[in-house]
Amino acid sequence: MPNPVAMDRNDVRIYEFKRIDLKGATIIDGFPSVGLVSSIAANYLIKILNMEHIGIMDSTHFPTVSLIRDAKPLSPVRIYAGRKERNGDQIVAFISEFQAPPALIRPIAYTLVDWAEAQRCKMIVSPEGLVVDPELRDSAEISDTVFGIASTAHSRELLKQNGIQSFEEGVISGVAGVLLNEGRKRDFDVITLLAEAHPDFPDARAAALVLEAIDDLLLGIEFETKPLFEEAQRIEERIREIQKQAIVKKDEKGAPRPSMYG
Amino acid sequence: MPNPVAMDRNDVRIYEFKRIDLKGATIIDGFPSVGLVSSIAANYLIKILNMEHIGIMDSTHFPTVSLIRDAKPLSPVRIYAGRKERNGDQIVAFISEFQAPPALIRPIAYTLVDWAEAQRCKMIVSPEGLVVDPELRDSAEISDTVFGIASTAHSRELLKQNGIQSFEEGVISGVAGVLLNEGRKRDFDVITLLAEAHPDFPDARAAALVLEAIDDLLLGIEFETKPLFEEAQRIEERIREIQKQAIVKKDEKGAPRPSMYG
Amino acid sequence: MPNPVAMDRNDVRIYEFKRIDLKGATIIDGFPSVGLVSSIAANYLIKILNMEHIGIMDSTHFPTVSLIRDAKPLSPVRIYAGRKERNGDQIVAFISEFQAPPALIRPIAYTLVDWAEAQRCKMIVSPEGLVVDPELRDSAEISDTVFGIASTAHSRELLKQNGIQSFEEGVISGVAGVLLNEGRKRDFDVITLLAEAHPDFPDARAAALVLEAIDDLLLGIEFETKPLFEEAQRIEERIREIQKQAIVKKDEKGAPRPSMYG
Amino acid sequence: MPNPVAMDRNDVRIYEFKRIDLKGATIIDGFPSVGLVSSIAANYLIKILNMEHIGIMDSTHFPTVSLIRDAKPLSPVRIYAGRKERNGDQIVAFISEFQAPPALIRPIAYTLVDWAEAQRCKMIVSPEGLVVDPELRDSAEISDTVFGIASTAHSRELLKQNGIQSFEEGVISGVAGVLLNEGRKRDFDVITLLAEAHPDFPDARAAALVLEAIDDLLLGIEFETKPLFEEAQRIEERIREIQKQAIVKKDEKGAPRPSMYG
């Protein structure tokens, strides 16, 4: 952190295209994590639950890019909401393909929690990939386990009730780490779910494991768990394609550039 | 985006030399794109429609340069307006030769949409060059097609009515990308028109294709489409010349410089 | 200091999870010092005195990380408080594992003193490691001595009464240095205690020496001095482990990253 | 322009040592240009017209330096005024030896025009060196010609009346370029006068040519044109000397520096 830049939560704002009641909803943090576990999980939920694009998170510091999907322009950070299900359970997903630069991570996390509180949502869940020591990797013991960390006594109890193994010692960095700290500071339920993931490519298997834990946690939400692994694989392939996609319309660097503005 | 700089839309302002009624007008975004498609298209429209220089967009962060044309000084970003034609159609063009640095792209786009709304303009159109995979380049299938993306249901319908092929999946970056996102956010009609362009030099052919699509979209505006290709070629040559032009009057770097201010 | 960044004490704030009376308490500055003397000392006190986590110091410029201990998330800078003991003596500890970047050192120190004054605490003590010239290192003369510097006449008298040798000439940098200057400026008691420490690894022995001096200074506080050296060793090992720990959940640099955001 | 810095015209201010009536005066922009044409021209006018030092332009971003001339300290940017002559003609000169960094060019130009308007001056003239293609250099055709560009219809007419050849196409950068754009924006008379100059050293000959054009433009001002070329040469030599001058009293870089402030 050699060059701090003055930036606060006001640099990041949420714009709602449509106002809907989100009281009691659970927010899925789909900002990119190791193995893109969060992105795959959030994408799957959006599709399987047929969630609706209800708004965006925006900032003058976000990439100047529009993603075109199904002939419609998408902002770099989108918010989707599902229907309210049994006993009030409902899912909201924040999803993005871009890796936030360090100076934006706190403003993003603060704005997310501010909004969650304002909407009276009940919980934030961050799907995360766990990078295990190469020597221990793929050991039967770890590779099928989902670990959980919770910001409050209440959410720690919730993990316990659902048999999710506690993550005892370690470090969570990025948006998920700040969400946990904010959760503890504000006494708001924030849970990080970790599954072993490969750090170098999108890991659909880890996402599927975390999704099963989410399914357990949210009693009112039920989604097909059978097609999960196959579908996750398809999402994985799609994300890889986007990343390779060379069709960039306006490339600031490559475009011909008048010499007078060296 | 390693070093975000605090900058907002107030850093970019529009100054009108002359106030005219622009209600219902269509704005052409002439900020440089791949193959300078936008610059060539905007320049052609300004000439063929005999548009009038009505103002500038300015910022303390824009280049400190005056372009001299026909013995008159021009700011780096200019606004031109055409006459109001049949059924209220009218064209306004923003034109610039300078590639905006990343931190200015959003302020430029926001200011443009703010102004468009304040003037009650009806639409913004961004001509863009499409960089195709070298292997597919110049294939008959792609090279004659103009693709369109629209920010709203209304403008998507407009593309359809005019037989402009929908751009389904991809990425639009720069001013045009932010304009699309803002259009969706504010429910304002923004259209990007794409034609295959060569990324390494000004591409008059692509500009001509996009201009034909603009001609189709704006029923009230009619411009000669015959001299289009030849004229476009001339504009292309002129822009190349400007870029090569070595006659720079005051070169901050090369000028003799007192040694005491190392 | 080639590139000053505008930053003031408002960039650093204290959040109290629990309000308790700290009038007359002594604050231990546990920000990392040479040999991690301050960290080891503060950790030991928190454990041996069974201190309670009462709040955090936070800033948008602090690392975006959550430390997980005993399955609970911890912010990068924490505040712990002990019970009020005989004649009102009480200990508050600020503890952190992160090295503050230069631009944050003054805001951290100012905020700490502001808070100390607001709470009507009586003193701030900084445990520090003293890096001695390699040739003199481990000389019997220096290696067992704890040196003290105090910001006021009153605290200099306190050092004298407890037989703590005065540090006559030298330089104290970082948070401890600014605390001393602020103490002198505001006439608030600030003491730095120095013990010879190895600059290259956590030095439990130096921490133990400084802790004995703290025990002397605070008559109302009594802690077992016998297990001090062994316990300090254990803390040292634990801190080393944390530093080596490779299990980082979300690594901004290593994670797969869409190519469109170069 | 990779790293825009927030800076506005308030960062640059004018301080008047003496208030005098400057209504109708013509301002000579003596900020360094190619071949130091502007500096030589402004210096010559100050001497030959015996102009008085009436104020300074200052900014916290200007060099921290005092120029000593005739045993008096001078700020980096000075303002001089001549007497009011026949039909109200009067000359004001801004003069500086320092090359403004890009982020200061607009604030300098804006402040200059703001002040010109507030004083009700009638015109700003920028002497400039024209860097010609090496192949065309010293051709009889170009080397004796002074070209002019004007910001308004009125000032273009003035150039024409005085037989100054119009500069039709090109680029003017730096303070002079921004002055032209501002002149057009505000409808204030700004003229740039260009003479072929060598980019690598102070060019007295070019300055003399521009001075003759200024003499033509300002009917009320008359200065000896005979000693012009010789005097210009002397000024050129003096400026070169200042630049070489090694007697710098306080050199931030070379001075012995306590090692503790690395």
Next chain:
Amino acid sequence: MPNPVAMDRNDVRIYEFKRIDLKGATIIDGFPSVGLVSSIAANYLIKILNMEHIGIMDSTHFPTVSLIRDAKPLSPVRIYAGRKERNGDQIVAFISEFQAPPALIRPIAYTLVDWAEAQRCKMIVSPEGLVVDPELRDSAEISDTVFGIASTAHSRELLKQNGIQSFEEGVISGVAGVLLNEGRKRDFDVITLLAEAHPDFPDARAAALVLEAIDDLLLGIEFETKPLFEEAQRIEERIREIQKQAIVKKDEKGAPRPSMYG
């Protein structure tokens, strides 16, 4: 000056430990100069006149360091005041061991003059080392001469009355240069006294020469001039020692640092 940083005089403040009447006092600028002439001179005056530490100049951008002298902590920039002597003469000294970065030089100088005016001090004197061309170095002509520059007619007269040779042409940079410009701008008496100094090490001889000139200028102040050269030598040695001193308590760079905060 490639990267201007927004900074103004409010970034630098003066804190008085003790309020005393300084009307008519002369301020010695002891910020480091070539050969540390200013530091040696100010240190000598503080000792010989037994001056009292009355306050500090402080800024969030000053080094985060406390200098320990005689077991007391000192801020990086200190203010000392002497007694009021015959005909009201009194000396105030600003002293620092740190080289101000360029962006702080103007705020330091402005704050100093603001304070001088507020206290109704009569004059500021900057002792400076003069770096002479190596070929001319140590020539009898220059090496024994003290040169003076003054900001006002009144102070130029004062130099003349005391037989101090006028410095006619040259450049004064750093704090002293800005003080001269500010003096001229505000019509406040500022004098720079220059003696030939070696640029590479502290030069006690030059400091002694400047001190003799200060003794001449301030009739009411009398200090022993005999021990001056010997004492100056001792101060020189002491400053050298401080610079070499390796006993740095908390070295941000060298200290063990958790790997998670790369």
